[in-house]
Amino acid sequence: xxxxxxxxxxxxxxxxxxxxxxxxxxxxxxxxxxxxxxxxxxxxxxxxxxxxxxxxxxxxxxxxxxxxxxxxxxxxxxxxxxxxxxxxxxxxxxxxxxxxxxxxxxxxxxxxxxxxxxxx
Amino acid sequence: xxxxxxxxxxxxxxxxxxxxxxxxxxxxxxxxxxxxxxxxxxxxxxxxxxxxxxxxxxxxxxxxxxxxxxxxxxxxxxxxxxxxxxxxxxxxxxxxxxxxxxxxxxxxxxxxx
Numbered sequence: 001x002x003x004x005x006x007x008x009x010x011x012x013x014x015x016x017x018x019x020x021x022x023x024x025x026x027x028x029x030x031x032x033x034x035x036x037x038x039x040x041x042x043x044x045x046x047x048x049x050x051x052x053x054x055x056x057x058x059x060x061x062x063x064x065x066x067x068x069x070x071x072x073x074x075x076x077x078x079x080x081x082x083x084x085x086x087x088x089x090x091x092x093x094x095x096x097x098x099x100x101x102x103x104x105x106x107x108x109x110x111x112x113x114x115x116x117x118x119x120x
Numbered sequence: 121x122x123x124x125x126x127x128x129x130x131x132x133x134x135x136x137x138x139x140x141x142x143x144x145x146x147x148x149x150x151x152x153x154x155x156x157x158x159x160x161x162x163x164x165x166x167x168x169x170x171x172x173x174x175x176x177x178x179x180x181x182x183x184x185x186x187x188x189x190x191x192x193x194x195x196x197x198x199x200x201x202x203x204x205x206x207x208x209x210x211x212x213x214x215x216x217x218x219x220x221x222x223x224x225x226x227x228x229x230x231x232x233x
Contacts, residue, residue: 006163034220034221042225043208043223043224043225043226044164044208045223046220046221046222049220057216057218093163093164108154108169109154109166109210109221110166111156111163111164111165112163113162114162116161
């Protein structure tokens with residue numbers, strides 16, 4: 001159980017275009033989902049917390065107008081990288097924990113397979 | 121700034137040996153600790169979690185937690201070449217009115233056949 005699906009797995013786009021990444025919890029509901037970014041040979045950095053039915057919470061230094069998050073249902077969150085630039089090239093990973101499992105306090109996060117974004 | 125520290129490695133062990141991976145954290149209030157394994161180019165997968173001081177065993181894996189020393193470790197017995205990966209320590213910390221999972225930079229493990 002607790003499967004998180006992320007799509008696409010890989011995307012190449014031109015500078016200035018926008019890219020949307022989908023994250024779905026397949027067998028559980030998740031009021032909250034988390035978006036991480038990982039640059040080569042670095043650890044995962046939390047970008048934002050996606051909340052169903054309300055605004056996302058962004059970490060310090062993450063531009064909310066550039067990284068648009070929509071959490072339209074209890075099983076779907078999307079991250080849109082707007083006007084992408086080469087420096088946005090990275091590995092984007094979403095994660096979630098099932099509702100009712102104790103919340104993010106002590107429940108393990110389940111990760112999607114990630115999206116490798118390359119901006120040319 | 122709440123931090124999670126790991127030795128980047130690589131930690132090289134022969135097949136069949138015990139691999140010991142260590143992690144320290146700065147937030148004394150943290151209550152939940154997780155170990156993830158990440159193969160190159162893949163997303164992390166959960167190996168174990170531990171909440172209480174002491175040892176927790178699951179198959180070849182043992183997690184050890186010492187909250188007084190702010191130290192958590194992962195032991196891998198009978199290491200296999202397929203265990204070669206980066207191991208991420210993650211700690212739940214209260215930040216900005218919510219709990220967030222903070223990751224260490226990871227330790228790269230290499231198991232030699």
